[in-house]
Amino acid sequence: MSVGSIPAPPPDARADRTCRLGRLLAFDDIERHQPETTATLPPSARDAVLRGACREVALRAMPGVYIIPTAVLACGLLDGQHITAPRTFFFALALAVIGAIVRSIAIHRFRAPGALPDRCEQAFFFAAALLLPVLWGCYGALLLVDIRDGWLGMALLSFTAAIGSSVVVSFGMWMRLALSLIVLLLVPMLTAGLLIGGGLGAGLIFGCVSFAAYLLAQLRNWNRFFWASQVNAALLEVRSRELQRAKEIAERANQAKTEFLTRMSHELRTPMNAVLGFAQLIEMQTPADSPVHEHGSEIREAGRHLMALIEEILDLSRIEAGKLMLRREHIDLTALVRATANSLAVGLEGRDVAMTLDVVPTAAVLGDGLRARQVLLNVIGNAVKFTEQGTIVVSLRTAGAYALVTVSDTGPGIPAELLDQVFAPFVQVDPTLSRRGQGTGLGLPIAKHLLEMMHGRIEVTSTPGEGSVFRLFFPLAAGHAGTTGVSPGSA
Numbered sequence: 001m002s003v004g005s006i007p008a009p010p011p012d013a014r015a016d017r018t019c020r021l022g023r024l025l026a027f028d029d030i031e032r033h034q035p036e037t038t039a040t041l042p043p044s045a046r047d048a049v050l051r052g053a054c055r056e057v058a059l060r061a062m063p064g065v066y067i068i069p070t071a072v073l074a075c076g077l078l079d080g081q082h083i084t085a086p087r088t089f090f091f092a093l094a095l096a097v098i099g100a101i102v103r104s105i106a107i108h109r110f111r112a113p114g115a116l117p118d119r120c121e122q123a124f125f126f127a128a129a130l131l132l133p134v135l136w137g138c139y140g141a142l143l144l145v146d147i148r149d150g151w152l153g154m155a156l157l158s159f160t161a162a163i164g165s166s167v168v169v170s171f172g173m174w175m176r177l178a179l180s181l182i183v184l185l186l187v188p189m190l191t192a193g194l195l196i197g198g199g200l201g202a203g204l205i206f207g208c209v210s211f212a213a214y215l216l217a218q219l220r221n222w223n224r225f226f227w228a229s230q231v232n233a234a235l236l237e238v239r240s241r242e243l244q245r246a247k248e249i250a251e252r253a254n255q256a257k258t259e260f261l262t263r264m265s266h267e268l269r270t271p272m273n274a275v276l277g278f279a280q281l282i283e284m285q286t287p288a289d290s291p292v293h294e295h296g297s298e299i300r301e302a303g304r305h306l307m308a309l310i311e312e313i314l315d316l317s318r319i320e321a322g323k324l325m326l327r328r329e330h331i332d333l334t335a336l337v338r339a340t341a342n343s344l345a346v347g348l349e350g351r352d353v354a355m356t357l358d359v360v361p362t363a364a365v366l367g368d369g370l371r372a373r374q375v376l377l378n379v380i381g382n383a384v385k386f387t388e389q390g391t392i393v394v395s396l397r398t399a400g401a402y403a404l405v406t407v408s409d410t411g412p413g414i415p416a417e418l419l420d421q422v423f424a425p426f427v428q429v430d431p432t433l434s435r436r437g438q439g440t441g442l443g444l445p446i447a448k449h450l451l452e453m454m455h456g457r458i459e460v461t462s463t464p465g466e467g468s469v470f471r472l473f474f475p476l477a478a479g480h481a482g483t484t485g486v487s488p489g490s491a
Contacts, residue, residue, distance in 0.1 A: 025126040026119055027054065029175050030227055038231055045234045051116050053173055053230065058110035060170035061129055064163075065103050068132040069096035071159055072139055078152055079143055092139045099131035126177055133163060133185045141188035144204075145195050157207075160189060164215055172222035182215050254320070262317040268310050276303045312442040315374075316425060319449045326453055330364040330477045331372050333403050334396060340376040341394045347384045348392075355384075358395035362403040366477040367454035375450050376405065378443035379458075379470050383409040390467070402456065402473040414462035422460055423448045447472075 030038055030050060038046065072092055076082055081089040106128035110117060117125070140156050147153045164185055171178040186208045193204035282296030318324040337359055345355045365372070383392045390410025397404045414422060425445045448458050455475045462468035 025123050025176055027057075027117075027122050027174050027177075029053075029173060029223060030231065032175075032227075037235065041231065041234055042238060045238050047116050049230050049234045053226075054110050054117055057171060057174055057177075058107045058125070061103060061107050063166075064129075064132050064170070065100045065107070068136050068163070069093070069100050071136065072096045075140075075143055075152070075156060075159075079147060081143075081146075088142070092135065095135050096132065099128075099135055102131060103128045126174075126180075129171065129177060130180060130184060133167070133181045136160070136163060137185040137188035141192035144189070144192040157189075157204075160185065161211060164211060168215060168218045168222050172219050173226040175219070175223050178219050178223075179216075182212060182219070186212050258317045258320050261313050264313075269307070272303055272307050272310065276300060276307065279303055309442075312446060315446050316442055316449075319446070319453075324453070326368040326371055326450075328366060329369060331367055331369045331474075333365045333372070333405070333474055334359055334361045336369070336373055337376060337394065337396050337405060340373060341380055344377070344380050344384050347381075351387075352389040353384075353387050353392060354390075355392045355394065358393060360395075360397055362396060362398045362476070364477045365403050365474040367456070367474060368450075371450045371454070372474065375447045375472065378447040379405075379407050379472060382443055383407055383411065383468075383470075387411040387467075398476075399473065401476055401478075403476060405472040405474065406469065407472070408467060408469040410467040413464040413466055413468055414460070415464050416462075419460060419462060423458075 027050065030046065030053070041049070073096075076089040076093065106125040109121060110125050137160070140160055143156055144153060147156070164182060167178050167181045167185070171181060190205055190208050193201040193208065195201070196204065279296050279300035283293055283300065286293040286296065315324070338357060341355060341357055348355060380392075380394060387409045388411070392407070392409045395406045395408075397406070423445050425442055444458075451458050451472060451474070456473045458473070459471040460468060
């Protein structure tokens with residue numbers, strides 16, 4: 001036999017199954033609501049929504065399995081049909097039990113885990129769900145025609161109204177099924193009204209029509225609400241998964257960036273130390289008025305600036321990786337503020353800027369002395385770099401459980417819309433000023449992280465054209481010195 005003559009395998013009977021009635025009664029209400037939004041759902045999410053709706057329908061169909069056979073039994077006994085018309089009574093009761101069994105089978109198949117029910121299974125559930133309401137409608141109409149006691153007639157009508165109302169909530173997500181249930185439940189009652197005639201029959205007909213109109217309006221609202229909530233919940237879950245994946249990718253990229261910066265910072269420091277050493281050697285071996293001496297000095301200053309930038313990048317990488325260790329020790333912040341401010345005041349020579357110290361001695365603070373000095377250097381140094389004229393005021397006070405260092409300047413200030421970006425890495429509010437002041441965009445972010453790691457915080461207010469005010473809160477000491485590793489944001 002040639003390859004071309006090999007018969008094709010038989011198709012999957014379940015996949016190829018067709019059911020014309022199933023296509024007519026299919027549970028596809030999701031297609032009729034929010035088509036633009038539904039179209040954005042991935043096929044898997046759409047199938048999950050439909051599968052969940054199938055389980056919901058099956059779950060809500062459970063009470064009718066017990067209620068309607070019980071009602072047939074109770075009403076038949078109260079009306080005395082078990083004596084006056086035993087064949088009719090027991091026939092109706094048998095049909096109710098059979099209908100309950102068939103519905104139970106359909107519910108079990110609809111609730112079973114696995115793939116979405118196919119068209120024929122949906123049609124089977126559709127038919128099984130109709131059996132009990134149809135039986136009750138016919139049996140209730142028969143009792144209404146035969147009934148003699150008014151209270152029993154009211155009970156029948158009340159129970160019918162309750163079943164009709166429950167259809168909206170129980171099967172409202174399946175519009176075709178709910179409409180069929182309402183019609184087949186009320187048509188026998190309308191027929192009973194025609195047979196009874198007179199004012200009672202007319203009232204019964206009017207009541208059924210009005211009730212049907214009410215149920216139809218409620219059904220439409222419930223159907224729209226159900227599918228809107230299901231589709232929106234599915235979209236939210238899809239978006240959440242996408243955001244989670246994007247977050248994981250971003251975290252991996254950030255980790256890779258941190259590792260790269262850490263490695264590169266270490267690799268760059270070695271050659272930079274050689275550059276600084278040779279620049280200093282040139283200065284030492286050439287006359288002070290020599291152009292070569294001047295060039296060596298420029299090389300050394302540029303190298304020191306680059307080395308500082310490398311150190312800042314390394315610090316930021318350690319902070320982001322959670323690997324920066326801080327000491328927990330008592331710090332004389334009063335002396336530290338004075339020493340830091342005095343060392344930076346040298347940079348104001350030749351400019352029309354005055355630095356004022358307003359220091360009130362405070363109790364010792366708890367933190368890492370070296371990193372506390374780095375915070376002060378970054379913040380006060382920032383004011384020194386960007387203040388061209390006016391004053392810089394550095395003050396120290398006690399504020400509750402904190403020692404408050406305030407650094408105010410008369411520099412260019414920061415626009416209100418950019419205040420939130422001041423502590424973002426590599427952000428420069430004014431690139432022109434940053435280049436002129438040799439700013440790297442890392443000083444303030446590092447200061448913020450370090451303060452938070454020491455359980456403090458930093459705040460800033462600014463007015464463009466008038467200056468900025470930075471407030472540094474250092475926690476006062478309340479324990480013994482020690483060593484600890486603290487992650488950023490643990491404050």
